Amino acid sequence: MLHNFMLGASIAFAPMSLLFILFGVLWGILGGALPGITGSIAMALLLPLTFSMAPSVALMMLAGVYIGAMYGSSITAILIRTPGAPASAATIFDGYELHKQGRSGVALGISLYTGTIGGLFSVVVLIALAVPLANVALAFGPPEYFGMTIFGLAIISSLAGKSMVKGLISGVVGLILATVGMDPFSGIPRFTYGIEELLGGIDLIAAMIGLFAVSEVFIQAAEKGSWAKVDEAFASKLPTWAELKSTARATTLGTIIGTIVGIMPGAGGTIGGFIAYNEGKRWSKTPEKFGNGSLEGVAAPESANNAVTGGAMVPLLAFGIPGSNAAAIMLGALMLQGLRPGPMLFQNSPDIVYSLFVGMIIGNIFMLVTGYIFIKPCIKIVNISKPILMASIMALVTVGCYAINNNINDVWIALILGVVGYLMRKYDFSPSAMVLAMILGFMVETSLRRSLVISYGNISCFYTRPIALALIVLALITLIFPIIRAIREDRKGNKNTRPAV
Amino acid sequence: MRWSNIIIGIILLISSAFYYLSTMEFPPPSKTENLGPAFFPTLLAAVLAFLALLLILNTFLARGASGKKGDGAVIQGAERLEEDSFSAEDISYKFLFGTIGLSFLYVALISILGFLISTVLFLVTLIRLLEYKDWKNNVAASVGLTATLYLLFAVALGVTLPAGIFFS
Numbered sequence: 001m002l003h004n005f006m007l008g009a010s011i012a013f014a015p016m017s018l019l020f021i022l023f024g025v026l027w028g029i030l031g032g033a034l035p036g037i038t039g040s041i042a043m044a045l046l047l048p049l050t051f052s053m054a055p056s057v058a059l060m061m062l063a064g065v066y067i068g069a070m071y072g073s074s075i076t077a078i079l080i081r082t083p084g085a086p087a088s089a090a091t092i093f094d095g096y097e098l099h100k101q102g103r104s105g106v107a108l109g110i111s112l113y114t115g116t117i118g119g120l121f122s123v124v125v126l127i128a129l130a131v132p133l134a135n136v137a138l139a140f141g142p143p144e145y146f147g148m149t150i151f152g153l154a155i156i157s158s159l160a161g162k163s164m165v166k167g168l169i170s171g172v173v174g175l176i177l178a179t180v181g182m183d184p185f186s187g188i189p190r191f192t193y194g195i196e197e198l199l200g201g202i203d204l205i206a207a208m209i210g211l212f213a214v215s216e217v218f219i220q221a222a223e224k225g226s227w228a229k230v231d232e233a234f235a236s237k238l239p240t241w242a243e244l245k246s247t248a249r250a251t252t253l254g255t256i257i258g259t260i261v262g263i264m265p266g267a268g269g270t271i272g273g274f275i276a277y278n279e280g281k282r283w284s285k286t287p288e289k290f291g292n293g294s295l296e297g298v299a300a301p302e303s304a305n306n307a308v309t310g311g312a313m314v315p316l317l318a319f320g321i322p323g324s325n326a327a328a329i330m331l332g333a334l335m336l337q338g339l340r341p342g343p344m345l346f347q348n349s350p351d352i353v354y355s356l357f358v359g360m361i362i363g364n365i366f367m368l369v370t371g372y373i374f375i376k377p378c379i380k381i382v383n384i385s386k387p388i389l390m391a392s393i394m395a396l397v398t399v400g401c402y403a404i405n406n407n408i409n410d411v412w413i414a415l416i417l418g419v420v421g422y423l424m425r426k427y428d429f430s431p432s433a434m435v436l437a438m439i440l441g442f443m444v445e446t447s448l449r450r451s452l453v454i455s456y457g458n459i460s461c462f463y464t465r466p467i468a469l470a471l472i473v474l475a476l477i478t479l480i481f482p483i484i485r486a487i488r489e490d491r492k493g494n495k496n497t498r499p500a501v
Numbered sequence: 502m503r504w505s506n507i508i509i510g511i512i513l514l515i516s517s518a519f520y521y522l523s524t525m526e527f528p529p530p531s532k533t534e535n536l537g538p539a540f541f542p543t544l545l546a547a548v549l550a551f552l553a554l555l556l557i558l559n560t561f562l563a564r565g566a567s568g569k570k571g572d573g574a575v576i577q578g579a580e581r582l583e584e585d586s587f588s589a590e591d592i593s594y595k596f597l598f599g600t601i602g603l604s605f606l607y608v609a610l611i612s613i614l615g616f617l618i619s620t621v622l623f624l625v626t627l628i629r630l631l632e633y634k635d636w637k638n639n640v641a642a643s644v645g646l647t648a649t650l651y652l653l654f655a656v657a658l659g660v661t662l663p664a665g666i667f668f669s
Contacts, residue, residue: 165555166556176546183527190524191542385633390600391624400654415604448536449536449540453534
């Protein structure tokens with residue numbers, strides 16, 4: 001273990017690695033600060049650049065983007081009351097209030113400091129959990145993997161979208177898209193309809209860029225009016241040590257909540273931020289200050305959304321199952337290099353896993369150091385007009401998708417899925433659930449079929465193996481519970497209205 | 502009543518039928534692998550058809566019960582997967598269809614005119630279409646960005662970008 005850390009550190013501290021982590025963090029802060037551009041979009045835009053990098057460097061850079069974006073989104077949340085990404089949506093309540101009171105620097109500083117604390121803590125939890133979990137996962141056979149993937153998909157689809165039916169439809173369509181290409185067992189082409197380019201399946205990177213980034217460009221471009229201009233001159237006085245200490249309780253809560261939420265598939269910075277804000281208020285000594293410029297009201301969501309970053313890597317690294325868009329993109333970067341995360345990665349390429357651990361710590365420290373200086377350049381770029389920015393992203397997406405395989409077809413896939421993603425979001429379906437299902441689809445099908453090959457077609461392998469059974473039962477509960485709850489609430493509602501009738 | 506849900510439900514039903522029919526030509530399961538290539542897709546087609554029917558049914562039921570209930574098993578609270586939210590209130594269809602149309606045209610033109618010319622043209626037109634008034638800034642930004650992308654991808658990363666009919 002110590003040996004592996006030394007190996008990881010030797011990679012992460014190489015000058016080129018440090019440079020790319022720094023670039024990732026700055027790109028992340030910028031992307032986070034830009035309204036509409038979320039951390040995962042900023043990551044997706046860099047994906048095509050990673051094909052020429054060493055996989056460890058690519059992962060560290062993307063993790064840097066993820067970390068930086070969680071802080072960056074608070075900049076615009078505090079200064080113009082528009083969260084750069086939904087992860088900082090809870091920050092506007094008190095952050096913008098502080099800005100109005102002329103304490104912008106204090107709010108931004110609290111966001112940066114508590115975010116760093118949250119981020120660093122979550123990396124420690126990641127290291128503590130991922131290594132033993134991966135050892136457990138090594139013993140998993142196909143039935144356990146089948147249980148795990150459908151449990152993950154059940155959570156993701158049922159959390160996605162306003163309606164559970166639509167979330168599930170998004171997931172199933174993702175699984176359907178994953179079946180396009182060569183059948184993993186017999187090798188015959190499926191659903192390619194004679195198109196040779198589809199033999200290898202729908203390119204995941206192009207799909208992610210289309211569903212995440214292109215759909216967002218369409219949404220932003222269609223919106224009338226532009227973003228509020230950010231005033232470059234803001235009160236830059238940083239928080240004092242006493243002010244930082246006064247948020248200790250909220251920061252602790254936020255950090256723990258964020259880490260746990262991050263580990264859960266389907267939930268991310270947004271949910272973590274809101275839960276942390278509510279809990280921070282509940283446990284605060286001065287809850288009445290919340291909403292009127294409470295420092296704790298900034299510390300709780302901002303420590304939480306940064307703590308999500310480490311948590312989100314736990315299921316990805318230990319089991320190879322991404323639970324969020326950001327984790328899905330990291331997985332995409334690995335697959336671009338012909339690697340798959342999961343327990344075998346710890347065995348075969350410990351350098352990649354351990355350098356990511358060290359790289360994430362470095363990323364958090366880079367964020368702490370550059371986070372404050374970088375606010376001004378960020379504001380300058382946010383103030384660039386929206387038409388120029390959106391057109392630039394579209395051009396970047398086009399070249400980037402082309403560069404993945406030197407193939408114009410990938411650009412078409414990204415564009416078409418961009419339109420699909422736009423329509424899905426317009427009608428309350430979930431592109432995120434679809435992407436995650438596209439990634440997991442291969443695993444669901446192969447683990448199901450492999451299980452039945454091993455057991456000679458006897459489905460008992462799914463209920464005689466305790467872990468597989470537990471996971472499948474959990475998946476069923478996840479799917480059935482919301483329906484029972486909806487029926488119950490319906491009944492309660494009817495009872496309440498009856499006397500009135 | 503939300504007609505969009507009914508229409509989407511019907512489209513999904515037709516798609517699942519089409520998807521299922523495509524599995525008909527797959528070879529049967531082999532001796533060693535008892536499920537075969539058609540099993541999983543058939544299962545997915547059935548689940549999708551079921552969910553599509555549920556969506557249609559829910560929409561009808563929601564209309565019967567109360568107008569505002571939406572479409573079925575609505576999850577309460579803010580438990581939504583992030584980044585799927587969509588809150589554009591004031592949509593310009595000129596901007597929307599213009600951006601989508603120009604993007605498709607751009608990708609089609611790349612193979613003919615090459616990367617450099619089509620990118621500059623695309624950027625200038627799109628920025629203008631989105632009602633950015635300053636022509637000078639527009640052209641400067643478009644040319645600058647095209648040059649940056651070219652340097653990054655073609656020079657630094659060594660990607661062979663399409664040169665088009667004028668340069669090859």
